[in-house]
Amino acid sequence: xxxxxxxxxxxxxxxxxxxxxxxxxxxxxxxxxxxxxxxxxxxxxxxxxxxxxxxxxxxxxxxxxxxxxxxxxxxxxxxxxxxxxxxxxxxxxxxxxxxxxxxxxxxxxxxxxxxxxxxxxxxxxxxxxxxxxxxxxxxxxxxxxxxxxxxxxxxxxxxxxxxxxxxxxxxxxxxxxxxxxxxxxxxxxxxxxxxxxxxxxxxxxxxxxxxxxxxxxxxxxxxxxxxxxxxxxxxxxxxxxxxxxxxxxxxxxxxxx
Numbered sequence: 690x691x692x693x694x695x696x697x698x699x700x701x702x703x704x705x706x707x708x709x710x711x712x713x714x715x716x717x718x719x720x721x722x723x724x725x726x727x728x729x730x731x732x733x734x735x736x737x738x739x740x741x742x743x744x745x746x747x748x749x750x751x752x753x754x755x756x757x758x759x760x761x762x763x764x765x766x767x768x769x770x771x772x773x774x775x776x777x778x779x780x781x782x783x784x785x786x787x788x789x790x791x792x793x794x795x796x797x798x799x800x801x802x803x804x805x806x807x808x809x810x811x812x813x814x815x816x817x818x819x820x821x822x823x824x825x826x827x828x829x830x831x832x833x834x835x836x837x838x839x840x841x842x843x844x845x846x847x848x849x850x851x852x853x854x855x856x857x858x859x860x861x862x863x864x865x866x867x868x869x870x871x872x873x874x875x876x877x878x879x880x881x882x883x884x885x886x887x888x889x890x891x892x893x894x895x896x897x898x899x900x901x902x903x904x905x906x907x908x909x910x911x912x913x914x915x916x917x918x919x920x921x922x923x924x925x926x927x928x929x930x931x932x933x934x935x936x937x938x939x940x941x942x943x944x945x946x
Contacts, residue, residue, distance in 0.1 A: 752785050753785070754783045754785045754786065755783070756781045756782070757781075757782045757783065757784050757854060758781065760777055760780060760781060760782070761779070761781075787848060788844070789852055789854060790826060790842045790843060791823065791842070791858050791860055792840060792842055792843075793840075793843060794839070794841075795838060795839050795862075797837045802862070803828065805825050805827060805828060806824060808823075808865065808866045809862050810823065810860070810861040810867070811823045811845070811858050812858060812859045812860075812861075813857070813858045814857045814859070815851075815853075816851060819851075820874070821846075821847070821852075822845070822846040822847060822867070823843045823845050823860070824846060825862075826843060827841075827842045828840075828841050828842075829841070843860055875916050875917075876921065877911055877917060879915075879927075880910070880914060880915055882928060883908070886902065886936070889905075890905040890906070891903060892927050892928075893927060893928040893931050893937075893939075894925050894927055895926040895941060899939060899941065900928060900931075900937070900938070900941050902937035903919070903921060904919075905919070906919060926943070928941065
C-alpha cells in the first residue's frame with residue numbers, strides 16, 4: 690500500500706499528506722510485526738521452560754526391568770544424596786531379570802583354579818532338580834580378609850524365567866564344558882559303600898531290618914562317588930563301610946546321625 694501511494698505521489702496523483710499517512714501506517718505495521726515476533730519468541734522460551742519443568746517430574750529407568758521395592762511415596766522429597774529424614778535417596782529398586790548373576794565366595798586357597806570364562810553349573814535351592822549352565826563373568830580383584838574368600842560373579846548361559854533375585858544357589862566350577870549327555874542328573878553312591886564279595890563289587894541295600902546284596906558291575910567314578918546303573922534306585926539306603934561279617938540277608942539296625 691505504501692509503495693502504491695509513493696508512485697501516485699511521484700505522478701502527482703496523490704498528495705504529500707497521503708504519502709505521510711501511508712508511511713506512518715507502514716511503520717506502525719512493522720512495529721506490530723516486530724512485537725508479534727518478540728511475543729512468539731517469548732512463548733517459545735516459556736514452552737521450553739515448561740517442557741523442562743515437566744521433564745523433571747518424570748523418572749526414567751536406565752534399563753528395562755522389574756521394580757523390586759518402592760522407597761518413595763507421593764509427596765516425598767527425592768534427592769541424589771538424602772541428608773534428612775524427610776528426603777529419600779532412591780525411588781525404587783530395579784532389577785534387570787535378563788542379566789541376573791550369581792555371586793559366589795571362593796576360598797582363597799581355591800582361587801587359582803578359577804578363571805574368567807570358566808564353565809560352571811548352578812543349582813538353585815528353590816529348584817533342586819534344575820541344573821543351569823553358567824560361566825564366570827568376572828572376579829572381584831580383592832580378598833575378603835574376614836572370610837579369606839574372593840568374590841566371583843557367574844552369569845547364566847541360558848537364563849530360566851523362574852530365577853529370581855536373592856535366590857540362594859550352589860555353584861560347581863567345571864574344568865570343561867559338559868556335553869549334552871552329561872547334563873542329565875545321575876544317581877551316585879559313596880565309594881565307601883562298595884565292597885568286594887565273591888570276586889564281585891557289591892553294595893548292601895537296606896530292606897526293612899535286613900540288607901540285600903546288590904552286584905554293582907562296572908561303575909564310573911565321579912570324585913568320591915560312583916555313578917550307579919542297574920538295580921539301585923533313587924531313595925535306596927545303602928550301608929557305608931560294611932564290616933566283613935555283613936552278608937546278604939544280615940539283620941541291621943538304622944541309627945539316626
